[in-house]
Amino acid sequence: MNVLYSSNLTVHDYCRLRKSVDFYDIPEDHVKRALERSDFITSAIVDNLTVGMARIIEDGTQALVMDVVVDPEYQGNGIGRGLMESIRDYIESSDYDRMIVNLITDETKTAFYEKLGYQKEEGMRLWLERLS
Numbered sequence: 001m002n003v004l005y006s007s008n009l010t011v012h013d014y015c016r017l018r019k020s021v022d023f024y025d026i027p028e029d030h031v032k033r034a035l036e037r038s039d040f041i042t043s044a045i046v047d048n049l050t051v052g053m054a055r056i057i058e059d060g061t062q063a064l065v066m067d068v069v070v071d072p073e074y075q076g077n078g079i080g081r082g083l084m085e086s087i088r089d090y091i092e093s094s095d096y097d098r099m100i101v102n103l104i105t106d107e108t109k110t111a112f113y114e115k116l117g118y119q120k121e122e123g124m125r126l127w128l129e130r131l132s
């Protein structure tokens, strides 16, 4: 499969990809703002169709990986790995001495991230406050 990686991602493709994996909906104007404020975006394109995406926000000391999604019809072809490698390339090409890369995921994706070198932080729990 010929996969191109790009830094372009439209609001429409972002929403379509989230929907393809049953992630909750985000209003389009919020998506537009989120993409504009992202520090790095990568998308995967097959036959002119955007089939995967990932993005980060970072401050030079820490980065948060968000929205790692591959369209289910294209999963299992190394695209998720390719997206995460694009993120690593971006961070490694920066001038930072040290960077902690964080991400949030559930137990079903543990093996995917472990294969990429991530380690689960035992004892840590996710805390959220939902503001309207």
Ligand SMILES: CC(C)(COP(=O)(O)OP(=O)(O)OC[C@H]1O[C@@H](n2cnc3c(N)ncnc32)[C@H](O)[C@@H]1OP(=O)(O)O)[C@@H](O)C(=O)NCCC(=O)NCCS
Pocket (backbone or CB within 6 Å): 021, 066, 067, 068, 069, 070, 071, 074, 075, 076, 077, 078, 079, 080, 081, 082, 104, 105, 106, 108, 109, 110, 111, 112, 115
């Ligand atoms: C997680 C996800 C991005 C993986 O994308 P993908 O393109 O299928 O992954 P890849 O084909 O690049 O897989 C890379 C490696 O991880 C393994 N892997 C991928 N998903 C896995 C899973 N759920 N469980 C165990 N191993 C997995 C693959 O077997 C492969 O191993 P290999 O290199 O030894 O062959 C994709 O399943 C997805 O979009 N899931 C729904 C959205 C989601 O939950 N995203 C992550 C949380 S933000």
